[in-house]
Amino acid sequence: MTDTLETKTMHEPLPGIVRKLWLGEATAYRDHLLRLDPDSRHRRFSGAVADEVIVKHAATAEDLGVVIHGFFVDGTLRGAAELRHIGDMFSRQAEAAFSIEKDWQSHGVGTALLERTLLSARNRGVKSLQLNCLADNRRMQQLAKKFQADLKFDFGSVVGELDAPRFTPLSVMREAFDDAHGVATAWLDAQAKLFKTA
């Protein structure tokens, strides 16, 4: 059987690490969202939003039913993919939103984050995943298109819908492996930084 969640990019290795955000990292998420340049902020939130709205939004990062994958460079969060159940955490409907700081756009980070997000959505039984984005957001649409085996398209505000949910012991194991790998890599990263400063 073909694994439709395999990496679909020929990019160079990412210049940072991808892992889920841990408890206590809502402030890192807030700071990342506040650092977005005006255009990226506008695209991320589908319109103009004030700093206070972002601060409030980031404070919900640790709510039940929210899974955030982050892209870290030297310990700083530079990109994020937010998966959020619509309704309660057992709902089959969810939405996803992506934010990558300008200097790290077009390096394959969005691809890596969407791949992880799709895996997490499947493993949580999500049937309908909405990727809301502005109609002129070509890059996000191009990104979603790379996963057209997993997503159905309806261009406009909603980009994609996940096909029937299917999680298997293997897909659950794969997410667990990614999580363990994220912890190990973050630990090694911290050790390397300690060595550098020593």
Ligand SMILES: CC(C)(COP(=O)(O)OP(=O)(O)OC[C@H]1O[C@@H](n2cnc3c(N)ncnc32)[C@H](O)[C@@H]1OP(=O)(O)O)[C@@H](O)C(=O)NCCC(=O)NCCS
């Ligand atoms: C949209 C966004 C998530 C895409 O992530 P990214 O890391 O820049 O995208 P990737 O490098 O993984 O590229 C994905 C695909 O987009 C297309 N793409 C990348 N850079 C592009 C560019 N400069 N112009 C046009 N298309 C581009 C390519 O098809 C690419 O796939 P490929 O490199 O395999 O051909 C990111 O740019 C971003 O956060 N933008 C600001 C906020 C936003 O728009 N959020 C989406 C709404 S929720």
